[in-house]
Amino acid sequence: MQNKVHKKPPNQMREIMTQMVSSRCLSIAAELGIADIVGNEAKSIAQISKELQLNENALYRLIRVLAIQGIFELDDNKMVSNNDVSYFLQEETDGSQRNFARMMGSPWMWKIFNNLEHSISTGDSASEKAMGYENLFEYFKKDSPKDGKVFSQAMSSFSYSFDKPLVNAYDFSNCKSVVDLGGAEGQLLKVIKQNYPHIKPILFDLPHAIAQAKANDRDEVLEYVEGDFFKSIPANIDCYVIKYVLHNWNDEDCIKILKKCREAISSNGHLLIMDILIKEDQPQIFEKSLDIVMLLLLGAKERTKQEFEELLEKAGFKINNVYPTQSPLSIIEAVAV
Numbered sequence: 260m261q262n263k264v265h266k267k268p269p270n271q272m273r274e275i276m277t278q279m280v281s282s283r284c285l286s287i288a289a290e291l292g293i294a295d296i297v298g299n300e301a302k303s304i305a306q307i308s309k310e311l312q313l314n315e316n317a318l319y320r321l322i323r324v325l326a327i328q329g330i331f332e333l334d335d336n337k338m339v340s341n342n343d344v345s346y347f348l349q350e351e352t353d354g355s356q357r358n359f360a361r362m363m364g365s366p367w368m369w370k371i372f373n374n375l376e377h378s379i380s381t382g383d384s385a386s387e388k389a390m391g392y393e394n395l396f397e398y399f400k401k402d403s404p405k406d407g408k409v410f411s412q413a414m415s416s417f418s419y420s421f422d423k424p425l426v427n428a429y430d431f432s433n434c435k436s437v438v439d440l441g442g443a444e445g446q447l448l449k450v451i452k453q454n455y456p457h458i459k460p461i462l463f464d465l466p467h468a469i470a471q472a473k474a475n476d477r478d479e480v481l482e483y484v485e486g487d488f489f490k491s492i493p494a495n496i497d498c499y500v501i502k503y504v505l506h507n508w509n510d511e512d513c514i515k516i517l518k519k520c521r522e523a524i525s526s527n528g529h530l531l532i533m534d535i536l537i538k539e540d541q542p543q544i545f546e547k548s549l550d551i552v553m554l555l556l557l558g559a560k561e562r563t564k565q566e567f568e569e570l571l572e573k574a575g576f577k578i579n580n581v582y583p584t585q586s587p588l589s590i591i592e593a594v595a596v
């Protein structure tokens with residue numbers, strides 16, 4: 260039986276019906292950069308609205324909705340200050356959520372959400388219906404590189420904040436080489452290398468992503484391999500990591516990727532899937548909401564341990580262990596059968 264969050268029925272319903280207000284207000288606050296404007300000193304609503312040329316009373320009401328939910332402090336004199344939560348709306352904060360909040364409120368995201376009914380009827384992504392492109396990335400490339408930039412900044416800042424907790428949760432001591440499949444900029448590998456200097460870190464990604472990673476690599480600690488994980492994956496590496504990638508793909512594609520991993524992996528190698536694990540007996544409101552976003556955007560999903568088990572089994576793997584981490588992601592250690 261699922262662990263539910265209970266409140267009094269009509270209030271619970273009203274709160275859920277108006278959650279879009281909070282989400283949109285948060286997104287606008289992020290877009291306007293209010294947490295950065297406030298910085299370390301309290302500022303009045305009047306000052307902020309003047310600086311940003313906003314309507315003072317409307318801004319007050321927006322901040323009020325956020326402050327009652329713990330985002331920003333707002334006092335009786337209408338002075339706004341940052342707190343532990345709004346701190347993460349600042350652009351330069353390590354683990355900043357600013358771009359994720361901007362992305363969730365972007366007009367393109369809302370356009371896709373307007374087509375939720377389509378996804379619920381079909382089980383498919385709503386991208387094509389909403390944006391005219393089967394692949395959301397085509398939309399970014401052709402119609403709006405600006406939205407694409409916010410999307411990739413949101414994804415990286417969100418995902419990179421998990422790297423340290425992930426590396427802390429797993430003992431890589433016995434690995435001589437680690438390849439990160441779809442490793443983007445190689446941030447995770449850099450954290451692994453910092454903690455385990457003996458490891459050879461190999462970044463595997465599509466050619467354009469490798470070119471970008473190389474251009475941004477000041478430490479020069481990584482080895483690079485260009486490729487497509489649907490076609491071929493480097494062989495005979497001790498440890499294969501695939502972080503925050505499988506949730507982008509439907510089951511059929513995941514099995515194809517995992518089969519390619521199975522072809523590459525030697526009998527004593529292992530595969531670490533780093534992804535959200537859906538637990539039916541826990542509320543996980545964030546994770547289960549993100550699952551709906553994955554459906555809408557990509558026709559993809561967040562998965563339970565059993566769902567991963569079934570995919571792995573079809574590709575010739577079994578689960579050896581599951582490691583929880585101090586992040587929303589878990590590590591599933593799989594070995595060849």
Ligand SMILES: C[S@@+](CC[C@H](N)C(=O)[O-])C[C@H]1O[C@@H](n2cnc3c(N)ncnc32)[C@H](O)[C@@H]1O
Nearest residue numbers: 418441442443464465468486487488489502503
């Ligand atoms: C959601 S990002 C995850 C990035 C990174 N692992 C992280 O956790 O931040 C997906 C990554 O998979 C890469 N990718 C997508 N399709 C791929 C393919 N067919 N072969 C290799 N990499 C691919 C993308 O370029 C991107 O870097």
